[in-house]
Amino acid sequence: MANGDDHQLVARIVSDQDTAAFGELVRRHQSQVRNFLRKLTGDIATADDLSQDCFMRAWDKIQTFSGRGSFIGWLLKIAYTTFLQSKRKSKRYAEILEQVGHVAEVESRSYSVQADEVTDLEKLLAVLNDEERAIMVMSYACGLSHREISDATSKPVGTVKSVIFRSKEKIRTNFDIKDHQHG
């Protein structure tokens, strides 16, 4: 139902450049996109900045939405790309600062959480690399199918499945999640 509505809104945006329709799409999906990026970055302010960038890119690229998959899947693909590009940019910035002799105190936009307020999920996400974290969040927090994750990350379905398997192995190795289950 929501998917059909999303597609209608996209059609209005493409045909009339309807910013009100786009606003409705943003209202519907902002929570999932921001949650996804908060879990990827571990930082609320960075995640919200990236979310804004993500929606601006979505507006620019809305004609490329084919309508085959879900709109949220397409949106999370843009969010993931935005995250990776921002990470690459801040890494380059840190390298330049190091070259000119500065102590790199730049916000690296890698996963970092405040030690005093670490939740179970944050501990769990900290043992995963960026790709594993993104795929696990898409699967378990956003409820995307393996096919949708494959489209969003541009990786084959088999790779997505093996990344999920490997991530679960890592989590099992680092945490006794059965203990967590029983309190």
Place this chain on the structure above:
Amino acid sequence: MTSKIINMAERIKDAEDRLLESMFDSAPIADAGFSATVVTKVRRGLWLRRLTLPVFAMIGGAIAIKPLTGLVIAATRLSSLLPQDFLSRTAELMPQAQIIVLGAMLLAACMLGLRTIVD
């Protein structure tokens, strides 16, 4: 058939999957002006794009007007240097040349105007 089996297999979740889902689950984030900010940025971007072409065309025109005037004066002087019978011969061969040039200029102006209105 195969894809249905894959989809079913995807849906069969064990206790570990359910636990992970509950751990990843988080409360929805309140909009709190987020969508309004995005829409404002989008609208600003749209206006900027709409204004860019006419503004730059005006600036370009303002910059080009002086050299263009010089060119027209030079062309007029050059035409006065040409033998009169050559000019009259050209007018005889292509009497509609002036109308063609004027028409082309009008067409270009109309197309630019239409493009601005459509945008």
